[in-house]
Amino acid sequence: MGDKSTPLLAVLQLLRKYDLKGTEEILRKEANLGDAEYENLDLPEVELASILTAHHTESDPYSYEFAYDSLKKFVENSLDIYKYELSTFLYPVFVHMYLILILYDHNEHAKKFMEKFGPEQEDYYQEDLKRLAVVENKDQIKGNELAEVYNTNKFQVQLSRDASTQLKRYLHEQKSSPVIINIINNHIQIDIHDGPGRTQAQVKATVGGLLGEASRNDNRTKVYYGLLKEPDIQVLPAPIEDEDEADETPDKPKKKKAKKDNIFMKKPKSDPNAPPNDRIPLPELKETDKIEKGKALREASKRVQLGPDSLPSICFYTLLNSGQTAVCADICDDSTLLAVGFNNSSIKVWTLTTVRLRGMKSAEKLQDIDREAGDVLVRMMEEKDRDTCRTLFGHSGPVYKVAFDPFKTMLLSCSEDSTVRLWSLQCWTCLVVYRGHVWPVWDVRWSPYGYYFASGGHDHTARLWATDHHQPLRIFAGHHSDVDCIQFHPNSNYIATGSSDRTVRLWDCLTGSQVRIMTGHKSTPFALAFSACGRWLASGAGNGEIVVWDMSTGLPTATLPPMHSAPVHALAFSRDGTILSSGALDSTIKLWDFSLISDESSSEESGMTNLTQKEEKFLLRSFATKNSPIKNLHFTRRNLLLAVGSYEGSS
C-alpha cells in the first residue's frame, strides 16, 4: 500500500472502529479504495494513533532522538525521590520510539537510535532489545512476536503522585514535541499510588517484566494460601502404637507432623487463610492411596529437623553415559522411583530401592484372580522380579518434564510433540494422550491430591486438566510469552506459572482468573516451588537469581543474590520448610536458610527495606558436583535431599 493511502486507511479504520458506516462508505468511494485494501484494515494501534495525531512528525526523524534525549535529561535531573520511578519510563518510551521510526520507514534512523540509546538501557532489557533490534523494517513488525506484544499491550509504570505531577509538568513544557505524549497516551499505563516515591532498591525489586511492573489492582484479590484442613478419617489401624496420631491426619503428610506430636489432641485451629475444603472438588482417597498416606506419615515422624546448624545430607544420583540426552528427572514422593525424560523421546524409570519394577499380569491371567482376596493387589502383579529400569516409548520429541503422581501409580510426561501423556506404572504403558496444546509443552505438574494436573507451553497458555477428561478444564491465558514452568499450590486451589515475559502469575483453579501477577524477575523463571506452608513461592531464573514471593501480597519478599552462574532448573523446599535448595546448570547445589528469609519478612511487614544487605547471609552452603548439571532436587519424607544430574564428561 502506498504511503499516501496510509492516512486514509487509518481514518477508515477509525471510522469503522466507531461504527460510522455511512461516512465510511462515502470516504471509500471518494478515495477510490478497492475492497482488497479495505480488507487490509488491520493497522496496529500505534500506527493509527500516530497517524491521526502526530501526522506532522512523520517527516522529522530527528525529533525522536531529541525528545528521548530531553526526557533522559529530565529524569536525570529530577530529585532522587522521583528519579528511580521516573527512570522506568525511559525503556518503554525508547522501545516505542524505535518501533515508530521503523513504522515510518526511517530504518536508518531507527538503527542509529538503537545503537545510540540501546546500550544504556537496563541490563535485563538487553535480551529483549536484541530481539527487537532484529526488526529492521515495517513488514517485519507485523510478524514479530515481541513487537506485537509491545504494540498491543500497555506498558505498566508505577509512579507516586508527586512523581506523576512532575512528569505532567515536564510534558506540558515540552509542547513542541508531542512524540512522548503520544507514546504515553497510547502505550503506557501509569499507575499512581499515594505516598512517597520509592527508593532505588524498591523500584529495582519489582521492575523487569516484559511489560513493566504489576499494577496494584492486579493483586488485590484475596488468595487462600493456607493449607486445607485435613479430614479426620481413621484410615488404618495403627501398625505401631506411637504412630496412631499419624494415621489420623492422612491428607497433608508433609508439613503438619512435627507440630502435631504435642498438640495432637487439640483440634488444629482452622487456618484463616485456608480455603474451604470443598472449594474445589477433590478426589476420594482409594484404599491403596490411604495405605500410601499412612506410610508417608510414619516416615514423616522420623523426619530430621533441619536448620542452619543441621544441614541435610545430599545423595546425588549421577546419570552416566547420557551425554546431553537427559532432559528432565523426577523422583516420586516416597523416593523409591526415579524417572528421567530424554531428548530421544524415551522415558526411563529406575527403582532407587531394592524392590524391582514389576509389571501387571496379562488380561487372561488377571481373570483367574479372585477379586475378593485380601492380597489381590499383590497377586495381580507378575511374580517374577523384573528389571531395575524400564523404558517408556511413545513421545515423538524431547520429553521436557516427567512427573509422578502422589501415589506413584501413574506418571505424566510432556514433550515437544505438543502432547501430554499419562503412563501407568503398573502396566508400563501409555494410558492417555492429552492433546490440546498447540506447540511444545514445557512443563506439567500433578496436583498434590492427584487427579488434577496442569501444563504450560509455548502457546502462551497454561491449562488445567483432570485425568478423566481429554479436554482441559481451564485454560489460563494472559502471559505474553511462553509459559516455561508451572506449579500447583499445596492446597490445590491455585496454580503458579512462570513465563518468558518475566512474570510469575497465580491463577485460581476455581474461577480460572488471574489472582496475582508478580514482576521483579530480570530473566525467565525456569523453576517454581511452593513452601510447605503455602505462603511463599520461590522461583529460579535463567540468570541464576532466585526470588521468593509472598502469596498474600504478590510482592517479592527476598531476591536471593545470583550466586548461581547458570539457569536454575531445580528448586525444593525441605519438608519442614526451613531450607530451600536450588540446583543449576552450573553443577552446583546451594542451600538457603529459608526460616531466616520468612522470619525477616514477617518481622518487618513494611517489606523491602534493607533486605539487600542481608541477602549474603541467606546462603548456607554450596556443593559442587563433578560437571553434572542438576536436573532435579527432591526432599525425602525424612528430609534427606536427593539430587539428580547427568555427568557431561570432564572438561
Next chain:
Amino acid sequence: MSDADLAYSSSFTVDSMKVIAESVGIGSLGDDAAKELADDVTYRLKVIVQDAMKFMHHSKRQKLSITDIDHALKVKNIEAQYGFIQPDSLPFRFASGGGRELHFIEEKEIDLSEILSAPPPKIPLDVSLRAHWLSVDGVQPTVPENPPPLSKESQKLESVDPITKLSKPATKDAVGKPVCGKAARLKASESVHVKQLATHELSVEQQLYYKEITEACVGSDEGRRAEALQSLACDPGLHEMLPRMCTFISEGVKVNVVQNNLALLIYLMRMVKAILDNQSLYLEKYLHEMIPSVSTCIVSRQLCVRPEVDNHWALRDFAARLMAQICKTFNTSTNNLQTRVTRLFAKALQCPSQTNNESGPSMVASMKESEKTPLASLYGAVQGLAELGPEVVKVFILPRVRWLGERVEGALSGIGGADRLAAGNLKHQLLKVLAPVVRQLRQPPDLPDDYKREYGYLGPSLQQMVSKQRTSPAGGGGGGAVAVVACTPPLLPAPAPAPAPPAHAKAVESVASRNVVITASPTPQSPAPSTPPPQKFVIVASQQKPQQTQPASGAGHIVVHTSQPTIVRSQNVQSMVVTSGPAGAQQPQKMVVVGVHPSHQGLQASSSVTGVSQAPVSVLAKSVFARSGSGPQPQPPPELDDLSHLA
C-alpha cells in the same frame, strides 16, 4: 559500545548472498535483490535462532544444538533440516582469492560403499545410574565422585597470592569443614577475628588419616601399603595435608640416607610417586622439598648398608624416573626446572679437577681416590640424565664417556668388590643409554677401532651393542619392543646362590643381577618419544598386571638363580630373570625370559627376539651354563624382597 553494536546489527552481507546464489546456480544476482535477500535472511535467521534458544533452555543445556534449530523450524511450520547431526562444533574454513574472502564448511565426499563395508560402529553405552553422597550432614566427603574441595587453580592462586584468601567471604564455597558448630559460634562471639593466611590445624580426622597413611606407607604390611599409596594417588582433598606429607618425605629421606636404610627410602619414593600421580594436587609449592629428596635417592654415595649386596640400583633407577616425571610435569620457562636438574647431574659427571675442560682424561687416573665421585653417584647421574631423553644423553654423557670409561676400567681392575660391582653396573648402564644415541649419530660400518679411538675403554663394547642393535629389528623399531642386552658383567668370586624353587615369588637377590624384574604395566614416562633408548633389559609384554598377586601364588616376578639348566614351570609368571653362571671364570650370560607362554616352558637357546608385544616369548641366550658355586647366598633383608613395583 562496540560490543552492543555487534549484537544489535550483525547481518549478512550482500556478498554472502551472491556467493550462496552462485552455489545454487544463480549466476547473476542483482545488487538490490541481494540486499533485500540479505536483510530478510538475517531477520529470519535471527528469529529462528532466538526461538531455538528456548528449546535449548528447556533441554537444560547451555549450548545450542542442531536439534534446537530443527525444533524451532518445526514451530514455525518449516520443514526441519533433517540429517544434520554433528555432535561437535563445525570449524569454519577460510579461503580467499580473486579479491573475495570466503568462510565455508568443508563438506567431504563420503564413499557409501566404504560405510557399508565398514564394521558397524560400536553401540554406545546405555545410560546408567550411580549414587554417591554429595554431602553428609552438610559436609562434602572427599570421595572421587565429588570434585576436589579446592580446585587446582585455587590452590595455585593461594600459593601465588595468599592475600586472595582474605578477600574471599569466609568458607561458604570451600567445602572442608562446616561453618556451623563451634567455629561459627566462636566467630560470632569474638569481636576481633584475626584471619590467618593459611590454616595450619588439621581436623581430627585428617590427623588420623595422616597417621594411618604414613604408618602404612613405611610399615611392613605390603597390602596396607598398597592401599595407602592408592589413597594418596587418587583421593581428592589431600591438599591440606600436603605440607606435612612433603615434610615427612624429605625428613624421612634425610634420616634414612644417613642410616642407609634402603627399604625405607624405597617406600618414601613410592609415596612421592603416588603424590605425583594425584591429579587434584597443586604440587608446585612443595617441589623444593621433593626434588632434593628424590635427587638424593639418585646420586647419593651410599644408599644401603651393604653396597655389594643390596640392590640400591633399582632405587636409583626408580628415583631417576620420578625426577624425569617431575621435570616433565612442572618444567616452565620461569622455573627452569629441567635445566637445573640437568645441571645437577652433569656436575656429578664432571671430573673434579677440571671443570669444563675435557681434554686430559688421563689426568684423572692420577687423582686421589677420595676426590673422585663415587661410582654409585656416577651411575645415578647417568641414569638421571638418561631418563631426561636422548638429547640430554648426547650433550652431557657422550662427551664424558672417555673419562667415565677410565673410571670403570680402573675400578674393574681394582680390588674392592663393591667398586667392581658398581663399575660393572655403570658400564652396563652407560652402554645401554649410549648405544641408541651413538647409533643415531654414527653411520655404519661400525669399526671397533674407530670406537676405541673415540670412546676409549668403552668403545669396543659400545660398538658391539650398536651393531647388535642395528641388526636387531626390535631395537630398530624403537617402540616398546623387547630389547635384550647381553652384557658381560665381571664375575666376582661370588658366593653361589641358594637354589630357589621357581614358584617362589620372593626374588632372591643376586650379586650380579642388577635388574631384577620389570613390571608388566607399561611405563608412562618413556624418556624420549622419538627414539627411546631401551629402558631396561626387558620390557615385558604390555598386558595389564592382574590384581596384586599373593606372594605364595606363584604369579608375579621371579628371579631365579639355579645351577641347573633351567626349566621354568610356572605359567603365571609374567617375567623372570634367570641367571646362570659358570663355575669358572667364563663369562656368564644372563638369560631373560619374558611373558612365558605355556607352550614354551623350556628355555630354548634361541636368539630370536619377537617384537610382538602380546604374550611373546622372547628368549635370548648365548649359552646356558650352570653356575656351580658353593656357599650359601646371604639372605637379603626381607623388606627388599619385592622391588617389582619400582619399575
